[in-house]
Amino acid sequence: MTLSSYSPGVANTPLCQKTSDKPKLYLPGTDCILRSQVSLASLTSFRVGGPAEWYVAPRRVEDLLASFEWADLQGLPITLLGAGSNLLVSDCGLSGLVVCTRHLRSTQFDPDTGRVTVGAGEPIARLAWQAANHGWQGLEWAVGIPGTVGGAVVMNAGAHQSCAADLLVSVETISPTGVVERLTPQELGFRYRTSILQGGTRFVTQATFQLQPGADPKQVRATTTHHLKQRRDAQPYHLPSCGSVFRNPEPHAAGWLIEQLGLKGYQIGGAQVAERHANFILNCGGAKASDIFQLIRYVQQQVEQHWSLSLEPEVKILGRFQPV
Numbered sequence: 061m062t063l064s065s066y067s068p069g070v071a072n073t074p075l076c077q078k079t080s081d082k083p084k085l086y087l088p089g090t091d092c093i094l095r096s097q098v099s100l101a102s103l104t105s106f107r108v109g110g111p112a113e114w115y116v117a118p119r120r121v122e123d124l125l126a127s128f129e130w131a132d133l134q135g136l137p138i139t140l141l142g143a144g145s146n147l148l149v150s151d152c153g154l155s156g157l158v159v160c161t162r163h164l165r166s167t168q169f170d171p172d173t174g175r176v177t178v179g180a181g182e183p184i185a186r187l188a189w190q191a192a193n194h195g196w197q198g199l200e201w202a203v204g205i206p207g208t209v210g211g212a213v214v215m216n217a218g219a220h221q222s223c224a225a226d227l228l229v230s231v232e233t234i235s236p237t238g239v240v241e242r243l244t245p246q247e248l249g250f251r252y253r254t255s256i257l258q259g260g261t262r263f264v265t266q267a268t269f270q271l272q273p274g275a276d277p278k279q280v281r282a283t284t285t286h287h288l289k290q291r292r293d294a295q296p297y298h299l300p301s302c303g304s305v306f307r308n309p310e311p312h313a314a315g316w317l318i319e320q321l322g323l324k325g326y327q328i329g330g331a332q333v334a335e336r337h338a339n340f341i342l343n344c345g346g347a348k349a350s351d352i353f354q355l356i357r358y359v360q361q362q363v364e365q366h367w368s369l370s371l372e373p374e375v376k377i378l379g380r381f382q383p384v
């Protein structure tokens with residue numbers, strides 16, 4: 061599909077408005093701009109990947125639904141993108157519509173219940189700092205995780221022996237056909253770094269967490285800062301990555317298994333197994349998604365061969381890659 065296939069102003073086709081030199085396409089019935097061929101490298105923490113065929117970043121849940129309706133009408137698949145901090149997108153990019161949740165932002169602290177209800181696009185690290193500044197305990201572990209609340213729920217993000225599911229009271233989701241549900245953590249099948257929301261057709265619009273108010277903000281900030289320091293000491297933050305590439309094959313730690321094989325510093329193209337932490341792959345500059353993909357497969361093969369263990373990627377691999 062190309063931009064020229066649209067006729068401006070017809071219902072359910074993007075409205076084309078000319079401002080300055082560049083025509084803008086709007087998602088029908090909304091003020092959201094529909095863009096084509098948007099680079100996903102700048103929207104993912106690995107800083108690699110080709111373009112999204114179509115891209116939109118809704119600001120309201122109604123606009124999110126309008127995105128789904130438009131994709132359905134055009135027969136396009138939908139990919140949901142949070143902060144892109146756990147994604148490896150193919151160099152060929154993604155066909156269909158990429159819907160970015162980053163602008164679905166809202167935060168409501170309820171002092172009566174100690175609950176905080178947050179929009180899917182809110183950065184989880186920012187929420188952790190806000191909670192600390194209120195003197196509310198519970199999210200100190202989430203500092204330094206560069207994802208959105210929606211991404212943290214779907215991935216069941218965690219650190220320092222805590223995770224999103226531990227705090228969740230409910231999650232609001234919407235289906236591509238507009239069915240809104242409020243689900244309890246029990247209904248979402250949370251386990252280590254996973255939930256039934258992964259690969260499903262329910263999209264998280266907001267989440268409610270139970271925190272513990274009433275602590276000294278100074279003390280909560282100190283714990284939060286301590287976690288950030290621990291993380292920065294153990295993990296490489298200076299170059300683009302996706303955090304841990306593999307889930308730990310418990311009781312083993314992926315980083316330890318990989319380091320024992322002497323793979324720290326091993327490089328394919330611009331992708332390197334980090335010296336500081338062997339379960340991180342870094343984009344050392346100019347990496348292609350295919351370099352990272354090949355390195356992931358190489359590490360898996362080595363670990364399988366030497367330890368007879370299969371490493372399962374935590375990172376979501378999207379789009380087409382040449383089999384290795």
Ligand SMILES: Cc1cc2nc3c(=O)[nH]c(=O)nc-3n(C[C@H](O)[C@H](O)[C@H](O)COP(=O)(O)OP(=O)(O)OC[C@H]3O[C@@H](n4cnc5c(N)ncnc54)[C@H](O)[C@@H]3O)c2cc1C
Pocket residue numbers: 105139140141142143144145146147161180204205206207208209210211212213214215216217218219257259262263264265296297301302303304376
């Ligand atoms: C430096 C660094 C450190 C990290 N440290 C940690 C860590 O300590 N612990 C940890 O758990 N993770 C960590 N991560 C990984 C990552 O930050 C988390 O997995 C995070 O929760 C992903 O959120 P996101 O918004 O970036 O999701 P994305 O990467 O954008 O998406 C991840 C998946 O969730 C889906 N998705 C996103 N939003 C929604 C939504 N609203 N509804 C439905 N599906 C959705 C996407 O389609 C995709 O399948 C780290 C990453 C980096 C780069």
Ligand SMILES: NC(=O)C1=CN([C@@H]2O[C@H](COP(=O)(O)OP(=O)(O)OC[C@H]3O[C@@H](n4cnc5c(N)ncnc54)[C@H](OP(=O)(O)O)[C@@H]3O)[C@@H](O)[C@H]2O)C=CC1
Pocket residue numbers: 105106183185186187189190193203204205206207296297298299300301302303
């Ligand atoms: N290696 C990689 O690939 C990547 C690493 N990162 C790293 O991941 C981490 C998380 O990134 P990011 O999501 O940007 O989160 P940050 O932890 O950097 O900050 C998130 C938000 O929290 C607020 N905040 C930060 N510090 C404080 C504080 N001391 N008091 C009050 N509020 C505070 C700020 O909000 P506001 O600005 O609204 O005040 C900030 O925007 C960072 O350490 C970043 O360097 C991020 C992306 C990629």
Ligand SMILES: C=C(O[C@H]1[C@H](O)[C@@H](CO)O[C@H](OP(=O)(O)OP(=O)(O)OC[C@H]2O[C@@H](n3ccc(=O)[nH]c3=O)[C@H](O)[C@@H]2O)[C@@H]1NC(C)=O)C(=O)O
Pocket residue numbers: 218219220221291294302303304305306307308313314315316317319336337338339374
């Ligand atoms: C970064 C992520 O989450 C991180 C989270 O930040 C940290 C902190 O709680 O704990 C997990 O890392 P991790 O299991 O590698 O934790 P670490 O404490 O760094 O390492 C575990 C063990 O492996 C050893 N280790 C680690 C790296 C390495 O290169 N060599 C090595 O021997 C460490 O010495 C330690 O004994 C999460 N990773 C997974 C896959 O569960 C992420 O999911 O993206």
